[in-house]
Amino acid sequence: MIKFQSVKNHIEKLDKKYLWHPFTQMKEWAEENHLIITEGRGSFLKDITGKWYIDGVSSIWVTVHGHRKKEINDAIKDQVDKISHSTLLGLTHPPAVILAEKLVKLVVARRAVPLRLNRVFYSDNGSTAVEIGLKMAFQYWRHKGIKSKKTFLSLNNGYHGDTIGAVSVGGVDLFHNIFSPLLFKTYKAPSPYCYRCEPGKELRSCRLYCLQAMEKIMHKHHKEIAALIIEPLVQGAGGMIVAPAGYLKQVRKLCSKYDILMIADEVATGFGRTGKMFACEHENVSPDILCIAKGITGGYLPLAATITTEEIYRAFLGEFRELKTFFHGHTYTGNQLACAAAIANIDLFKKEKTLQKMRKKIESLGKELDKIKEFQHVGDIRQKGFMAGIELVKNKKTKEPYPLEEKMGWKVCLRARENGLIIRPLGNVVVLMPPLSISQQELKSLVRITAEAVRVVTG
Numbered sequence: 001m002i003k004f005q006s007v008k009n010h011i012e013k014l015d016k017k018y019l020w021h022p023f024t025q026m027k028e029w030a031e032e033n034h035l036i037i038t039e040g041r042g043s044f045l046k047d048i049t050g051k052w053y054i055d056g057v058s059s060i061w062v063t064v065h066g067h068r069k070k071e072i073n074d075a076i077k078d079q080v081d082k083i084s085h086s087t088l089l090g091l092t093h094p095p096a097v098i099l100a101e102k103l104v105k106l107v108v109a110r111r112a113v114p115l116r117l118n119r120v121f122y123s124d125n126g127s128t129a130v131e132i133g134l135k136m137a138f139q140y141w142r143h144k145g146i147k148s149k150k151t152f153l154s155l156n157n158g159y160h161g162d163t164i165g166a167v168s169v170g171g172v173d174l175f176h177n178i179f180s181p182l183l184f185k186t187y188k189a190p191s192p193y194c195y196r197c198e199p200g201k202e203l204r205s206c207r208l209y210c211l212q213a214m215e216k217i218m219h220k221h222h223k224e225i226a227a228l229i230i231e232p233l234v235q236g237a238g239g240m241i242v243a244p245a246g247y248l249k250q251v252r253k254l255c256s257k258y259d260i261l262m263i264a265d266e267v268a269t270g271f272g273r274t275g276k277m278f279a280c281e282h283e284n285v286s287p288d289i290l291c292i293a294k295g296i297t298g299g300y301l302p303l304a305a306t307i308t309t310e311e312i313y314r315a316f317l318g319e320f321r322e323l324k325t326f327f328h329g330h331t332y333t334g335n336q337l338a339c340a341a342a343i344a345n346i347d348l349f350k351k352e353k354t355l356q357k358m359r360k361k362i363e364s365l366g367k368e369l370d371k372i373k374e375f376q377h378v379g380d381i382r383q384k385g386f387m388a389g390i391e392l393v394k395n396k397k398t399k400e401p402y403p404l405e406e407k408m409g410w411k412v413c414l415r416a417r418e419n420g421l422i423i424r425p426l427g428n429v430v431v432l433m434p435p436l437s438i439s440q441q442e443l444k445s446l447v448r449i450t451a452e453a454v455r456v457v458t459g
């Protein structure tokens with residue numbers, strides 16, 4: 001015990017001396033105590049003092065089959081004994097090739113409509129997958145001789161990563177406003193955020209007013225718009241905003257009608273998070289460019305892919321002197337270890353019937369969440385598969401939010417932590433996003449601890 005304590009103090013001291021944490025006000029960080037995670041197993045994380053917690057947000061939306069999953073561990077170990085990294089610049093390797101085929105089959109096999117997504121471009125995180133999608137779309141139109149298409153249409157409350165291009169198409173003011181002088185101009189369509197509907201319509205009578213607003217922009221500016229980028233079905237970091245049924249399908253139709261490429265950013269929603277392998281499947285939508293990352297390696301290693309159609313790919317073919325090459329690539333693009341982990345991750349979906357097993361769990365998550373609905377300070381509960389958000393409000397009738405500086409979301413999460421659950425909020429939205437492999441029992445505990453925390457903190 002004494003040894004633990006001294007190691008813990010040591011790590012904490014060094015952390016505060018040397019680290020700068022992401023999305024963190026470090027002044028506050030320096031004044032607080034923090035969990036030091038040393039181990040994981042299944043749906044749980046262990047801290048340095050030996051206490052176990054449910055990993056209620058899948059270590060920020062990445063863990064799929066649980067921590068320390070034997071098959072993925074073994075795949076990485078096997079790969080380490082061969083080689084850990086070689087480049088895809090001018091060379092190739094088996095894990096990248098085998099994974100690419102698996103990814104294409106995964107995307108294509110699940111559609112009723114014939115799908116043309118069949119070219120895989122690797123990178124190493126969600127932001128780069130998005131940057132690649134944007135640059136591909138832009139350059140595609142250049143090769144087609146249409147030079148006017150040089151901007152993008154994106155959504156309010158959209159989140160696509162933190163690099164400058166990804167922030168340019170982002171729509172979360174809290175994160176993005178300060179950088180506005182650096183960003184390229186894009187068009188912004190309303191968010192399908194029914195609880196706080198931008199035009200102030202009621203869902204049943206609205207006939208998707210937000211889509212009409214989107215079409216207006218497309219109608220007026222389609223000659224300038226290379227692509228639309230959207231998080232299918234759920235705007236994640238914007239607050240777990242679930243689009244109404246039919247919305248995505250209409251977006252696809254509008255893109256086709258106005259000759260705008262559709263980029264689906266499935267970095268968060270991909271790999272089973274919404275109950276299907278990819279969120280686009282819910283509405284049988286086929287994007288022109290698909291960005292995936294987070295869950296691709298089961299939450300083990302950084303890897304991402306941008307998958308596109310033969311049509312887009314072919315536009316880049318030519319003699320070298322024509323300079324049609326896609327001049328983009330990251331040093332760790334298609335890393336061998338990460339690809340090996342991703343192959344094992346995908347194989348596990350079949351072996352463990354992950355998606356089938358989720359159906360019941362999704363239903364029971366919904367039922368458990370229903371019990372929180374009546375709470376006095378719970379304004380809205382949104383859920384799609386294993387992506388859920390509980391929006392806390394100061395006044396349920398007027399939907400008045402808590403002021404940000406009250407940090408209600410954080411307070412709820414800290415309370416939950418005392419009871420053995422790690423979650424992380426998005427402002428006033430308490431996020432639940434457990435590993436797909438979580439058991440019914442663990443799922444129940446997760447909601448029970450969350451409900452208790454909400455009740456105590458807002459009560």
Ligand SMILES: *Cc1c(COP(=O)(O)O)cnc(C)c1O
Binds near residue numbers: 125293294
């Ligand atoms: C997390 C996320 C990204 C960015 O991914 P990083 O790996 O953090 O760069 C992009 N798009 C969506 C929808 C995300 O949720």
